[in-house]
Amino acid sequence: MLKNTLIEATVAGAGELSHFFNSTFKISHKEGVNNLVTEADHAAEKAILEVIKSKFPDHYILSEEKGEIIQDSEYKWIIDPIDGTVNFAHGIPICCVSVAIEQKGEIIMGAVYNPNLKEFFFAEKGKGATLNDTPVHVSDQTEVMKSCLVTGFPYTYINMPDGPLEIFERFIRKGVPVRRLGSAAIDLCWVAAGRFDGFYEHKLEAWDSAAGYLMVEEAGGKVTDFTGNKFSVYQHRLLATNGKIHDEMLRVINGGTL
Secondary structure (H helix, E strand, O other): OHHHHHHHHHHHHHHHHHHHOOOOOOEEEOOOOOOEEEHHHHHHHHHHHHHHHHHOOOOEEEEOOOEEEOOOOOEEEEEEEEEOHHHHHOOOOOOEEEEEEEEOOEEEEEEEEEOOOOEEEEEEOOOEEEEOOEEOOOOOOOOHHHOOEEEOOOOOOOOOOOOHHHHHHHHHOOOOOEEOOOOHHHHHHHHHOOOOOEEEEOOOOHHHHHHHHHHHHHOOOEEEOOOOOEOOOOOOOEEEEOOOOHHHHHHHHOOOOO
16 A cells, blocks of 8 residues: 555656646745745645555645655655756756655665656666656666766855865766756656666655655665765765766765776
8 A cells, every 4th residue: 555655646746747847936045045845846745645644644745835744653754746846946857756665764665657758667676666666677777987976056155175066077077978857857767767876866755755765775776975885865965976986976976086
């Protein structure tokens, strides 16, 4: 029932995304530069929550716009009603609904759906990852120099050593292609599907990474923090790769060169 509810909730949210996409809707601004929230985000979140609450009214909820709905439950739903809101607001079809389920502190299931591209990614702990019901696997690339990478940039920058721009420069000055799509959930899913060989980002929230993180691991990849330790969705820095280029990417991220 958990799986069916997860799929139903994700599809319900995506229905609102599709309904509002390339139409006229209200846009407001949260704290920070270009940190948007739209009428569609709220509509998608409402649709997702209605499905979950109808089946599991006692489950804990963590959602980007609504915040926390605290319940005494071993299950927590982690929701991003529209990941890639800036893309969405500009009619760019790289945006999605991302929903994950955590049980006793472990992500056990996740779904990421981009209805614009008709791509539904799903993963369950220990059971692999799929795209439209077909299993996906990470790439076999063994060298960063031959890889295609993806990253994201926080909207507010902190002048820090080994920051987003410094690391980006290290890769691109060597000729490594690094893309910036604007949706961390999709970035992670595309690593899982072998389209990208690696993804790194400095400032993610749990709703950005929870479903996609599981997708990469279940597709055979590796996800850590920037020190190489086990990743938690409640920390900001993430490196996700096919596993074969992971150590080399960690070295560059932490000040080394290719």
